[in-house]
Amino acid sequence: VQPVVESGGGLVQPGGSLRLSCAASGGLFSMRDMAWYRQAPGKQRELVATIRSGGSTDYGDSVKGRFTISRDNAQKMVFLQMNSLRPEDTAVYYCTVVGFGSWGQGTQVTVSS
Secondary structure (H helix, E strand, O other), rough: OEEEEEOOOOEOOOOOEEEEEEEEEEOOOOOOOOOEEEOOOOOOEEEEEEEOOOOEHHHHHHEEEEEEEEEEEEOOOOEEEEEEOHHHOOEEEEEOOOOOOOOOOEEEEEEEO
C-alpha cells in the first residue's frame, strides 16, 4: 500500500495558476515513479504528468508547456504547478504511486470566470 493525500485545488479564473501538492507516506519514496491524473465529470481518468525516480518527466499533450511536475524526495512530496489554466482543465486531480494502484481522495480544480 502506498497511500497519498492530495491538496491545493480550488477555484481559479482562466489564465490563472494553481500548485497542487501530494504527500506520500509509503516506503522507498525516492525509488518510486509518481504521477498525476485527472478526471472530469462524465470522462475517463486521464494521465496528466509522470515523474520518474530519476527525475525525468512526461506530460499529456493537453498540458505540455503549461504544467510542471516536480518532487521533493526528502519530504516525500510531489507537486503539480499549473499555469495558463483553461476551463477544460476543470477536474478532480489525483496523485498516485505508479504501479501500486492506490488512489487518494483527489483535489478539485475548477477553472471558471
